[in-house]
Amino acid sequence: MTAKIKLGISSCLLGRKVRYDGGHKLDRFIRDTLGQYVHFVPVCPEVESGLPIPRESMRLVGDPQHPRLLTTRTAIDHTERMKRWAKKRLDALAQESLCGFIFKSKSPSSGMLRVNVYNDKGMPQKTGSGIFAKAFMERFPGIPVQEEGRLHDPKLRENFIEQLFAMQRWRALLAQDKQIGPLVGFHTREKLLLMSHSPKHYSHLGKLVANGKRHCPHDLYDAYGKSYVAALRLKTTTAKNSNVLQHILGYFKKQLSADEKQEMLDIIEAYRTGSVPLIVPITLANHYVRKYGQDYLAQQSYLNPHPIALQLRNHV
Numbered sequence: 152m153t154a155k156i157k158l159g160i161s162s163c164l165l166g167r168k169v170r171y172d173g174g175h176k177l178d179r180f181i182r183d184t185l186g187q188y189v190h191f192v193p194v195c196p197e198v199e200s201g202l203p204i205p206r207e208s209m210r211l212v213g214d215p216q217h218p219r220l221l222t223t224r225t226a227i228d229h230t231e232r233m234k235r236w237a238k239k240r241l242d243a244l245a246q247e248s249l250c251g252f253i254f255k256s257k258s259p260s261s262g263m264l265r266v267n268v269y270n271d272k273g274m275p276q277k278t279g280s281g282i283f284a285k286a287f288m289e290r291f292p293g294i295p296v297q298e299e300g301r302l303h304d305p306k307l308r309e310n311f312i313e314q315l316f317a318m319q320r321w322r323a324l325l326a327q328d329k330q331i332g333p334l335v336g337f338h339t340r341e342k343l344l345l346m347s348h349s350p351k352h353y354s355h356l357g358k359l360v361a362n363g364k365r366h367c368p369h370d371l372y373d374a375y376g377k378s379y380v381a382a383l384r385l386k387t388t389t390a391k392n393s394n395v396l397q398h399i400l401g402y403f404k405k406q407l408s409a410d411e412k413q414e415m416l417d418i419i420e421a422y423r424t425g426s427v428p429l430i431v432p433i434t435l436a437n438h439y440v441r442k443y444g445q446d447y448l449a450q451q452s453y454l455n456p457h458p459i460a461l462q463l464r465n466h467v
Contacts, residue, residue, distance in 0.1 A: 155190040156319050159244065159252035159287075161261045162193040164299050169195040173205040176255060178299045185312065188458060192247055196260040196283040200236035202229070211259045211268045215278040218268050220259055230282070233260060237286045244287075249294055250318040251311070254284045256298040263288070263298045293380045294318070305466035306386060314383050316457045317344070321376060329368040334375060335360055343453035345382050347395045352382030387467075393423045396432050399448060406443040415439070430464040 162169050166177035198204060207225060211218035220230045255261045261281045268279035280288070288296060295314035302308045324337050338360045345353040356378055363371050396419045400412070407415070418435055421427045433454060440448045448454065457463060 154319075156188060156250045156315050157192060157247055158185075158189040158315065159192045159194055159247070159249045161253065161255035161258070161299075162195040162198075163255055164253060165191060165193055167193065167195070169198045169204060171197070171204075171206050171208045176299070178302075180302070181253060181299060184461065188461075189315070192244070192249060194240065194244075194261075194283075196233060196237065196240075196281075199240065200229075200232055209259050211266060211279050211282075213268070213270075215268045215276065218279055218282075220282055233282045234286070237283045240283075241286060241290045245290075248322060249291070250322065251295040251297070251315045252287060252291075253302070254281070254296065254298050256300040258284075260284070263296060293377065295380075295384075305463075309463040309467050310383075310386050312461065312463055313344075313456050314380075317341075317379075317383050317452070320452065321379065325372070325376075329372050331360075331363045331368070331371070334363065334372065338375075340450050341379070341452050343395050343398065343451045344456060345379070346398070347387045347391050347453060349382040349385045350391070350394075352378055352385075356382070389423055389425070392429055393419055395453060396422070396436065399436050399454075402445055402448055403439055403443060406445075407439065411439070428465050429467050430459075430462075433464060 160181070161176075163174075163176045164178045165182050166175050168175045170176065197206070197209070207222040207227075209220055209222050209229065212221050213219050218230075219228055220233050221228055254263045256263070257266055258281050259266060259279075260283045262279070263284050264280055265277040266279040266281055267275035267277055269275050284296075295311060295318060297307065297311040302311065320337070320341075324333060327333050338356060342353065342357075345356060356375060359371070359375055359378070366374070396415075400407075400415050400419070403412070403415075415432070415435060418427065418432045422429060422432050436448070437454055439445070440454065
């Protein structure tokens, strides 16, 4: 797919000087590397809700499930201001067709999880979510979300970005007429990717599509989309990837020579034991797909779920 992914993001992560102290929190991987493939939709809850730059810092106080947003020194309560603004901003974001959102960690407005909430004794507990981030996740439960700090973990990074491109493919399908045929084609292309995340969801979605004519198209697509998103949120594992790679090898039973088959088996084993990253058996599989014209595998999202230049499978 050539169209850029629409990705919501906390403005400070792009280098915009919107933080309470007039600074920023530029993340170069996000802006410069991932930015080649996405169209950013920047959001700064505090500035967009009318607060100045610089401004007094704020923190969450009280009940972790329903905290108040107070300035740290003067205890001015900005909770209702933030909630009123968030409702309007979320209405606008609903028109953007976002495929994901990257939040600023630890922020009382934008932190996704483990944000400090101070109790009545002034003691912090890492139990909260920023007011805007929480509202976003409640409004758009199917959209992939992550914090910039957690993207430093190679597995979490690969999983999140894989979800972004999967969401883009799903939205492209939704732009067509909701008929059973396009959904069958979509599921066919996503089979191995689903298997690598959740064999259980893979089986469920296969049965759902097989019985698709029993459902009205709207209900069928709705059920499929929810389960598809849920499956891809589950992280892949070495064992699940190894199973998929063995499955791929089965498609070449009549084409591979004995030496080629043994080479593939050896590389799958090397991946399983942690000697090589996933990109190594994937590269060899793609080579055989091209060499032997394996059309079914050529269309599988699993073999090319995101641009190779991101090097996401080089570390998992």
